Amino acid sequence: MAGRIVGMISILTLVGVAAAAALLLGLAVDSEEDSGRQAALVLAESVARSLVNADLPSLSDSEVNDLIRVNVPAPDDSDSDIAELQDIWVFNPQARLAASSEGARTVTRDEIVPARGAMEPGAVTLVQSLPDGRYAGTAAIRGADGTALGAVRVEFTSNRIGTHFELYRGEYLIGVIAVVVALIFVSWFLAKRLARPIGIMVRAARAVEDGRQPEPSVAAVLRNTSLTRDEYGELAGVFLDMAREVGAREIRLNAQVEERTVELSEKNRALETAQREIRNDLEMAHSVQAALVPSDLPEDPRAGVAAFMTPALDVGGDFYDAFLTDDGRLAFAIADVSGKGVASALMMAVGRALLRSAANQHPDPSRAVASTNDQLCGMNPKELFITAFFGVIDLELGTLTYVNAGHDPPYIIRPDEAPEMIPHTGGIALGVLPDLNYTETTIPLDAGTALYLYTDGITEAENANGQQFGRERLEEKLAGSTVVEPKELMDGILTDLREFSGDAKQFDDITCMALQFVGGSVTLEPYIPGRGDARLASGWRRMVVQPQLESSLPRVTAFIERFAETEGFNPAEVFRINLALDELLTNTLEHGFEGRVHEADISVAIRSEGDSVIVRYEDNGSEFNPLQATEQDTELELVERPIGGLGLQLIAASFDEVTYERVDDRNVTTMRQSRESSEEDSG
Amino acid sequence: MVDLYPEYDDSVLVLNPLGRIDGTNAKAFEEALLGRIDAGDNQILMNFEGINYISSAGLRVLLMAAKRTSQSAGQLALCAVQDHIQEVFKFSGFAEIIPIHDDRPGALSSF
Numbered sequence: 012m013a014g015r016i017v018g019m020i021s022i023l024t025l026v027g028v029a030a031a032a033a034l035l036l037g038l039a040v041d042s043e044e045d046s047g048r049q050a051a052l053v054l055a056e057s058v059a060r061s062l063v064n065a066d067l068p069s070l071s072d073s074e075v076n077d078l079i080r081v082n083v084p085a086p087d088d089s090d091s092d093i094a095e096l097q098d099i100w101v102f103n104p105q106a107r108l109a110a111s112s113e114g115a116r117t118v119t120r121d122e123i124v125p126a127r128g129a130m131e132p133g134a135v136t137l138v139q140s141l142p143d144g145r146y147a148g149t150a151a152i153r154g155a156d157g158t159a160l161g162a163v164r165v166e167f168t169s170n171r172i173g174t175h176f177e178l179y180r181g182e183y184l185i186g187v188i189a190v191v192v193a194l195i196f197v198s199w200f201l202a203k204r205l206a207r208p209i210g211i212m213v214r215a216a217r218a219v220e221d222g223r224q225p226e227p228s229v230a231a232v233l234r235n236t237s238l239t240r241d242e243y244g245e246l247a248g249v250f251l252d253m254a255r256e257v258g259a260r261e262i263r264l265n266a267q268v269e270e271r272t273v274e275l276s277e278k279n280r281a282l283e284t285a286q287r288e289i290r291n292d293l294e295m296a297h298s299v300q301a302a303l304v305p306s307d308l309p310e311d312p313r314a315g316v317a318a319f320m321t322p323a324l325d326v327g328g329d330f331y332d333a334f335l336t337d338d339g340r341l342a343f344a345i346a347d348v349s350g351k352g353v354a355s356a357l358m359m360a361v362g363r364a365l366l367r368s369a370a371n372q373h374p375d376p377s378r379a380v381a382s383t384n385d386q387l388c389g390m391n392p393k394e395l396f397i398t399a400f401f402g403v404i405d406l407e408l409g410t411l412t413y414v415n416a417g418h419d420p421p422y423i424i425r426p427d428e429a430p431e432m433i434p435h436t437g438g439i440a441l442g443v444l445p446d447l448n449y450t451e452t453t454i455p456l457d458a459g460t461a462l463y464l465y466t467d468g469i470t471e472a473e474n475a476n477g478q479q480f481g482r483e484r485l486e487e488k489l490a491g492s493t494v495v496e497p498k499e500l501m502d503g504i505l506t507d508l509r510e511f512s513g514d515a516k517q518f519d520d521i522t523c524m525a526l527q528f529v530g531g532s533v534t535l536e537p538y539i540p541g542r543g544d545a546r547l548a549s550g551w552r553r554m555v556v557q558p559q560l561e562s563s564l565p566r567v568t569a570f571i572e573r574f575a576e577t578e579g580f581n582p583a584e585v586f587r588i589n590l591a592l593d594e595l596l597t598n599t600l601e602h603g604f605e606g607r608v609h610e611a612d613i614s615v616a617i618r619s620e621g622d623s624v625i626v627r628y629e630d631n632g633s634e635f636n637p638l639q640a641t642e643q644d645t646e647l648e649l650v651e652r653p654i655g656g657l658g659l660q661l662i663a664a665s666f667d668e669v670t671y672e673r674v675d676d677r678n679v680t681t682m683r684q685s686r687e688s689s690e691e692d693s694g
Numbered sequence: 695m696v697d698l699y700p701e702y703d704d705s706v707l708v709l710n711p712l713g714r715i716d717g718t719n720a721k722a723f724e725e726a727l728l729g730r731i732d733a734g735d736n737q738i739l740m741n742f743e744g745i746n747y748i749s750s751a752g753l754r755v756l757l758m759a760a761k762r763t764s765q766s767a768g769q770l771a772l773c774a775v776q777d778h779i780q781e782v783f784k785f786s787g788f789a790e791i792i793p794i795h796d797d798r799p800g801a802l803s804s805f
């Protein structure tokens with residue numbers, strides 16, 4: 012590449028250096044070029060030449076004076092260096108003054124020495140600078156053969172006083188300024204030439220950096236620059252190549268990003284679709300699971316059932332079931348299918364259906380469970396299994412027969428006793444191995460006994476700190492519960508569980524069931540210290556009554572009917588007992604609890620004693636003696652008869668003997684009726 | 695709502711309730727029966743053939759109905775009352791103030 016820029020800079024430098032050198036030289040030769048000295052030389056030689064043919068020894072002073080007139084320039088000749096020719100001296104070869112324009116005078120050493128010097132063979136004209144701007148020139152007068160005939164000295168005042176530099180200061184200044192201006196101009200031009208392409212490239216580089224194309228004007232300049240054959244041309248060419256490469260790369264990258272983005276969004280869409288499908292499947296499985304547990308629980312006055320299930324978000328396989336078998340027993344089950352997801356939910360559906368049908372085919376729970384197990388083993392490709400507790404309550408006999416197939420033991424809560432685990436029967440989970448025998452156990456149920464069944468979704472529910480609800484906490488809550496009514500018992504535990512879990516995620520299905528055997532069977536009420544008459548210790552049948560007339564009244568009725576059936580009472584006797592209890596219960600619930608019905612503790616007990624039947628009604632409502640409230644005059648005319656107060660009167664009329672006592676803040680009403688008299692009455 | 699299975703025999707409204715009348719349904723029974731009286735019926739025969747249980751809550755409703763009908767010179771009577779129910783009417787003194795007939799024809803002839 013041609014070093015044009017380098018060349019230009021070099022030239023510029025040379026010009027500068029030359030100008031400076033010229034200036035310095037000018038100053039250096041200043042004295043030599045003194046025009047006064049030159050004039051002295053010329054004048055001295057000119058006068059010497061004019062005297063070559065003169066007779067020097069006879070030369071008179073006046074003749075010399077004439078020479079002055081001859082050689083003095085015209086007064087208006089300002090170009091001449093000589094302002095005034097003052098003296099001309101002529102010396103003989105011995106350097107003695109021959110003649111002078113001033114006449115006779117003393118010659119000094121300063122005048123003799125130059126004259127002598129000039130007359131030396133081969134010597135040149137000598138020039139002297141004198142004070143006051145005067146100059147002196149001394150030239151030899153030589154004959155044709157070169158011998159010195161004499162010497163002449165001229166003295167004059169110079170027209171131009173000072174050195175050449177001093178005299179031509181203005182010209183020097185102008186010259187220097189011109190050079191400086193020229194340098195500045197050239198520099199500016201060069202700088203512009205140097206800077207402009209750089210500025211253009213900076214703009215172009217910015218554009219490239221921002222991912223834009225350089226502006227057309229910029230690009231045009233760059234292209235033009237790249238055509239020149241200097242360093243900038245080279246740089247611009249390289250830059251243009253680079254910019255093209257960067258642009259191309261940018262485009263390639265953008266295309267790749269675009270491509271990847273499209274791929275990604277397609278994959279996202281596919282993922283969303285898949286997720287939606289999974290979610291739909293799960294939601295469906297969820298609702299299938301929720302729909303597969305019975306919404307209608309059996310209603311029987313002899314037993315209450317409540318159950319609850321919340322499937323976990325990812326669908327587990329819990330289920331519960333409760334139904335009356337074809338022969339009128341209450342069958343119930345709670346179960347947990349291993350694993351999660353649709354397979355578990357399907358297994359649960361199958362398991363529940365099999366168990367229900369087996370329960371109707373086989374009166375023995377152990378055989379029902381074994382049959383269910385065999386069938387499940389035959390259709391279990393996923394190797395799932397079901398832990399289950401299956402029980403059947405004989406509502407007539409008051410017994411619970413159950414099989415526990417690997418499930419968490421439920422709790423039994425006998426009246427006024429702490430909850431206890433129902434002893435395990437040692438069965439293994441369903442669906443694991445076929446042809447197994449399952450053991451069943453039968454336990455008696457006292458009236459008022461409650462059962463609480465659950466799945467591990469309850470005990471393993473976690474709170475925000477990762478602590479589990481746990482069996483101990485469950486037992487504590489069950490023991491602390493003051494209610495045994497199934498729904499209330501169950502809801503109480505669920506409330507405790509929710510308080511415990513807070514906002515923590517529910518990992519597993521939460522399933523539980525509560526049952527209460529109300530009564531109607533032949534069971535003994537154990538003696539309860541501090542609860543009234545010690546005679547309750549034996550022979551009594553007792554039920555706890557919930558403070559809710561609509562649900563309790565049918566249960567009390569069923570309880571009495573069941574008792575009456577075993578004792579052979581006639582319908583009239585049953586009716587009277589039921590009527591009395593109805594009236595007492597209605598009265599208690601209407602007046603006894605005034606806003607604290609949740610504290611109600613009401614029970615009914617009955618026993619045969621010889622030929623009599625004794626009915627005992629207890630409540631912890633406000634003190635109320637039914638005997639004092641029966642003073643209504645039944646003889647009043649219809650229009651005068653007040654409405655109300657009849658029921659207690661009916662009680663008094665229905666029994667031979669009614670007694671009331673207040674024991675331990677409880678109203679205890681005891682009614683006794685002789686069997687024989689009632690039979691007589693009923694006729 | 696308790697169904698009273700109403701029918702008319704001449705000007706007499708015959709009501710044929712079934713089952714139990716106790717504290718759990720007395721209110722509905724009251725609304726149904728007094729509704730009839732408010733609608734203008736004041737000759738009413740309650741056929742108790744199908745009633746196997748009545749408590750004081752039911753008796754109260756009957757008493758209210760009897761008062762209302764007598765105020766408008768009408769009458770409330772019962773018939774075909776089962777024995778143990780009859781006992782209740784006897785104990786409560788209601789037998790003295792609400793006519794109780796053995797059967798429906800006898801009752802109708804008394805209106």
